[in-house]
Amino acid sequence: LNPTLLHMSVFSQSFSPCGRFLAAGNNYGEIALFSLSAALSPDATAQSQKPVLTFTAHEGPVFSLLSTDCHLLSAGNGEISAWSWTELIKKNVKPLWTKRPNYKSSLEIPEINSMVMNPRDNSLIVGGGDNNVHVLDLERGVFKLVLQGHSDYVHCVSVREREAEILSGGEDGAVRIWDSRTGQSVHCIEVYKYESCARPQYGKWISCLTTDSDWMLCGGGPSMSLWHLRSLSPTSVFPLTGCQRQAAFHQDMILAVGEGPFLSHCLLGGEVKAQIPCTPQSLNTLQLNTNSTEHRVLTAGGSSDHIDVFTNLSYRAFSLRF
Amino acid sequence: MGAVTDDEVIRKRLLIDGDGAGDDRRINVLLKSFTKWCNSPGTPEEGFTQYQRMMGTLAQCEFSMGKTLMVYDMNLREMENYEKIYSNIEQNITSAHEKIAECKKEIQRAKRIRKNRQEYDALAKVIQQHPDRHETLKQLEALDKELQQLSHIKENVDAKLELRKKQFHVLLSTIQELQQTLENDEKSDNDDNNQESPAENGE
Numbered sequence: 001l002n003p004t005l006l007h008m009s010v011f012s013q014s015f016s017p018c019g020r021f022l023a024a025g026n027n028y029g030e031i032a033l034f035s036l037s038a039a040l041s042p043d044a045t046a047q048s049q050k051p052v053l054t055f056t057a058h059e060g061p062v063f064s065l066l067s068t069d070c071h072l073l074s075a076g077n078g079e080i081s082a083w084s085w086t087e088l089i090k091k092n093v094k095p096l097w098t099k100r101p102n103y104k105s106s107l108e109i110p111e112i113n114s115m116v117m118n119p120r121d122n123s124l125i126v127g128g129g130d131n132n133v134h135v136l137d138l139e140r141g142v143f144k145l146v147l148q149g150h151s152d153y154v155h156c157v158s159v160r161e162r163e164a165e166i167l168s169g170g171e172d173g174a175v176r177i178w179d180s181r182t183g184q185s186v187h188c189i190e191v192y193k194y195e196s197c198a199r200p201q202y203g204k205w206i207s208c209l210t211t212d213s214d215w216m217l218c219g220g221g222p223s224m225s226l227w228h229l230r231s232l233s234p235t236s237v238f239p240l241t242g243c244q245r246q247a248a249f250h251q252d253m254i255l256a257v258g259e260g261p262f263l264s265h266c267l268l269g270g271e272v273k274a275q276i277p278c279t280p281q282s283l284n285t286l287q288l289n290t291n292s293t294e295h296r297v298l299t300a301g302g303s304s305d306h307i308d309v310f311t312n313l314s315y316r317a318f319s320l321r322f
Numbered sequence: 323m324g325a326v327t328d329d330e331v332i333r334k335r336l337l338i339d340g341d342g343a344g345d346d347r348r349i350n351v352l353l354k355s356f357t358k359w360c361n362s363p364g365t366p367e368e369g370f371t372q373y374q375r376m377m378g379t380l381a382q383c384e385f386s387m388g389k390t391l392m393v394y395d396m397n398l399r400e401m402e403n404y405e406k407i408y409s410n411i412e413q414n415i416t417s418a419h420e421k422i423a424e425c426k427k428e429i430q431r432a433k434r435i436r437k438n439r440q441e442y443d444a445l446a447k448v449i450q451q452h453p454d455r456h457e458t459l460k461q462l463e464a465l466d467k468e469l470q471q472l473s474h475i476k477e478n479v480d481a482k483l484e485l486r487k488k489q490f491h492v493l494l495s496t497i498q499e500l501q502q503t504l505e506n507d508e509k510s511d512n513d514d515n516n517q518e519s520p521a522e523n524g525e
Contacts, residue, residue, distance in 0.1 A: 214441075226444065228444070235444035235445060235447060235448050236444050236447075251430075251437065252433040252440065268440035268441055268443075269440050269444060270444075
């Protein structure tokens with residue numbers, strides 16, 4: 001068994017704007033492009049589940065991938081690279097540009113852990129190892145804002161479009177809410193201080209954060225919890241063992257992945273409806289393909305070279321392999 | 323080209339005449355026996371029997387033709403029937419498709435409603451943990467009243483204090499005036515005495 005495949009971890013995923021391709025980033029700095037139309041077609045073979053293109057994008061692990069209307073943005077080794085989707089589909093692997101946020105110290109280059117788009121003003125929100133959240137204006141190509149306040153590195157970022165707010169969660173256990181126009185920290189929620197969510201045996205860090213207008217899901221060391229943002233109060237706590245690394249709101253459910261070889265389905269009230277078994281022993285990333293109606297799949301990747309594909313949320317259909 | 327058509331013809335004839343050359347042979351035999359009967363020199367009885375036999379065969383042929391015609395009619399009607407069923411099924415399929423689309427929309431709506439209900443329940447849970455609004459309002463009212471009473475008392479005490487202050491002020495200023503007056507008197511007395519003594523000394 002190839003040792004590289006054995007120790008591979010998939011950290012990030014992103015679907016192409018046309019919805020026919022999936023890009024996945026691993027710990028070796030590689031990005032692989034999978035063709036969903038080939039893998040989902042009725043006459044798919046084992047070869048259709050392998051990538052149509054694999055290339056080395058960064059020197060360090062690709063912790064975050066994001067797609068815009070025509071570009072794929074990848075973060076690795078402290079820098080952000082942009083690739084054109086049309087070029088990648090044609091197997092041309094030259095990046096359009098590579099930028100690095102203004103880090104204070106030039107000795108150690110901090111990792112970028114998470115990126116999210118703010119479609120309101122076409123900016124990219126980046127959170128990383130220098131404890132700050134950087135905002136890159138994609139139109140002008142310059143970093144226009146730095147949100148300082150976290151006392152340890154930032155694990156995850158999210159955007160609340162309607163209220164023009166940015167949310168960030170970090171190792172210091174705080175979820176900070178920032179005004180995206182002024183860059184001021186509007187609220188700071190220290191989740192581990194709330195008895196209902198705190199799990200001191202795991203720590204206080206926040207590794208997963210996602211919002212759905214008025215509601216927010218966050219988890220990590222503390223149990224994953226659902227918060228009502230206007231009143232800043234935790235409404236439900238989910239009894240999931242292990243630390244959750246990514247969660248998403250989907251219709252009337254909550255999907256979450258983290259430590260443990262399963263994808264959890266939860267209801268907003270706090271009950272865990274189902275736990276679907278997955279191939280990797282622990283999962284890092286969860287993505288829903290909303291860009292295509294024919295390839296509406298859910299994919300999950302983690303500490304394995306297999307990426308599980310779900311055509312129906314209740315069971316794993318097949319796996320893509322690096 | 324000619325060979326193909328011949329094959330086709332032979333195939334068709336074999337297919338039609340499937341029951342071992344029955345009707346075709348019968349017609350050929352009838353024709354042969356007719357020509358034989360026309361040209362035969364036999365006795366009138368023989369001729370009559372032959373005529374009877376030919377009429378019988380003719381009747382058989384007519385019967386077989388009638389049967390085939392009826393089968394043909396039946397096939398036509400069957401075709402019509404099948405066409406009807408076919409279009410009926412097509413309609414059902416399209417309406418089923420529409421129903422499926424409707425149901426999908428319904429599911430989406432139901433899921434949204436369920437999500438809203440769950441959000442509502444989650445918030446309600448949190449709200450329940452806080453004390454009842456009426457209770458708090460009553461408490462606030464009671465506290466307000468207490469506050470009013472206390473400030474009332476304070477006002478009264480303040481007024482009393484003012485009054486006492488004023489009274490003492492009046493008293494003290496009167497005492498001072500008296501003191502001043504007494505001092506003045508004493509001084510003027512002393513002056514008088516001093517004026518008298520130099521006058522006495524002067525003499």
